[in-house]
Amino acid sequence: QKEVEQDPGPLSVPEGAIVSLNCTYSNSAFQYFMWYRQYSRKGPELLMYTYSSGNKEDGRFTAQVDKSSKYISLFIRDSQPSDSATYLCAMKETSGSRLTFGEGTQLTVNP
């Protein structure tokens, strides 16, 4: 069983839709939770990060962490065609520097 499982998609939505991207994990030692966005043929870029449980909002993006359920989500409101990309969740324990990534979800927002 993989430490991090992510809905693989692909996901196709109309412009303006609310998008929900999700990951589950099995390692209870994970404390840092991140979402990276990767455009085609580019390197990933950090979109949001959260420490432990809770919500974090940044513009149209909201990250949620539920450690009791080992479940994290990224919500995108009023989705735009420019949001079309692959979204990767990543997690890390408190010590060390290794990130564990999900498989990525490919999102297409249609105008």
Added chain:
Amino acid sequence: DGGITQSPKYLFRKEGQNVTLSCEQNLNHDAMYWYRQDPGQGLRLIYYSQIVNDFQKGDIAEGYSVSREKKESFPLTVTSAQKNPTAFYLCASSIGTGRGLAISNEQFFGPGTRLTVL
């Protein structure tokens, strides 16, 4: 401009050849990483280095080798022992390790090198 550069962008290799992928950063980061990305498998860690002259194997180190002689540079060699080397290779760096600071957890990625074995 601070950032991470990878070269070349595209690389073609014949079977049986070793090739070296370059990764340079001018962010003054201590830690550097190499990942391999295949369709549907996310990013898998090949090797990482937390400090100059030291590195550790990741989850899929077989058939790869690295060196970390300078803080700025972390080249990856794909050897002929790697049975399925065709993939997208990503280099990343971060400030440091295990300092308990959220900022130190962010990994910055280069643009990647696409390696194809002919």
